[in-house]
Amino acid sequence: MAESKELLHDQYANILRAYLEEQSEQGLYYAQQFSKRVLEEQISPEEVVSLHLEVLEEFFPELPKGAHESFELLLEVMMGYGLAYREHQSLRDKTKELEAEINVAANMQQTFLPDEIPHVNGLDVGVLSVPASKMSGDYYHFVKDDHDCVGLAIADIIGKGIPAALCMSMIKYTMDSYPEQRLQPGALLENVNRVVEQNIASNMFITMMYGSYDSRSHQFNYAGAGHEPGFYYKAAEDTFEELHAKGIVLGIKRNTNYKEYQLTVDPGDFVVLLSDGVTECRTDDGFIEREAITRLIRTYQHLPAQEIVNHVFYELERAQGFQLRDDFTLIILRRNV
């Protein structure tokens, strides 16, 4: 410490001497470099003032009257900056710590999401979930049973960030604890609703859609709890329909029934599930239309499901200037044969 102070003293003395001899831009550049150096060494402003006075008095032992005293006054004035500087340092360290903690939490949250997409013959699945900040309030879930039936869930916790993320773990554990109901969307939502209603604050809500696809009968059964409607693409007619499901948001009413809907999926048909982060993309012209999303899907429809969702996300992200305002989750499930 003392050694590095001596070093700084010598450096500053050289810079000042050179500048006093010739007032060149180069000399000022060295001073700028020196200021970076003192910041690196976490030297506070009052110490710099004191260093300047020290060096000045070495150069000119006979300073004019009042010069020394004026620096004492300046030093006192700089004390406030010194205090603010130290506070800034400590707040910066704290921010780093918090950030590290949030990164750990965000990594942990990732483990709540399935790490691979189920492989079922004749079925093409694509999924992309991107949080607006580090923690996500969107949740999705896949499960495949021995008969090649696939269950998929998408949920959106109203709100963002850490509270939403904490809530998400509850949904995950609830889903994991009802294995036998996995393939009955209505009953599953009723169970999740009961847990959510009992466990979260009355000002938090969760919307969810759950569907199951039976690859033997090609039936898609689904139910929804106030969730953003998805789309159903009918290949034979080349049209998109709303995948709407009536049902109250999770966590409001204890005993709620969720109506189950059924669709027969023909080859080339696909189901699109999404979170409101997809439909509520905001560009400079306002919210984008739902048709804009189906138009985008159409553009990339010839590609595999995963590439469709990747492209749709990229286009929407671009339209918003690469700044997400809400968590984004998009799932496509297509019957190929």
Next chain:
Amino acid sequence: MSIQSSVEVQTEWGIVSARQAGRNLAKEIGFGGVDQARITTAISELARNIYLYAEKGEIVIEAVEETRGAQKKKGIKITAKDRGPGIKNIREVMEDGYTTSGGLGAGLPGVRRLMDDFDVDSVMEEGTTITAIKWLR
């Protein structure tokens, strides 16, 4: 060294007297210019707290010595005592950015950083005692 001075803080004059007493003693002990300014700033902050929140109190300034083996070190100790309302949540006021000063780095966290040792003791409705020491290096 048994120099000790005690300054009543009721007005802004009291704050100035406490600073003066602190600077004189700091100089005498052998602190350099920067450290003198730090010590007086700490005294200022503590005295202002008394002036603003407790109305009446005192600042005691004394020279201290500590012997550890063959090493002897000298320092200056500031004690701020008041019989004000007390601090409700000490941890909160010790946090950066809490202050009523609007995040100018001052307040108790600022004092703690300016000095080496720092201690707060506060009892609600009875008052607060803050001690802070800076050692001569």
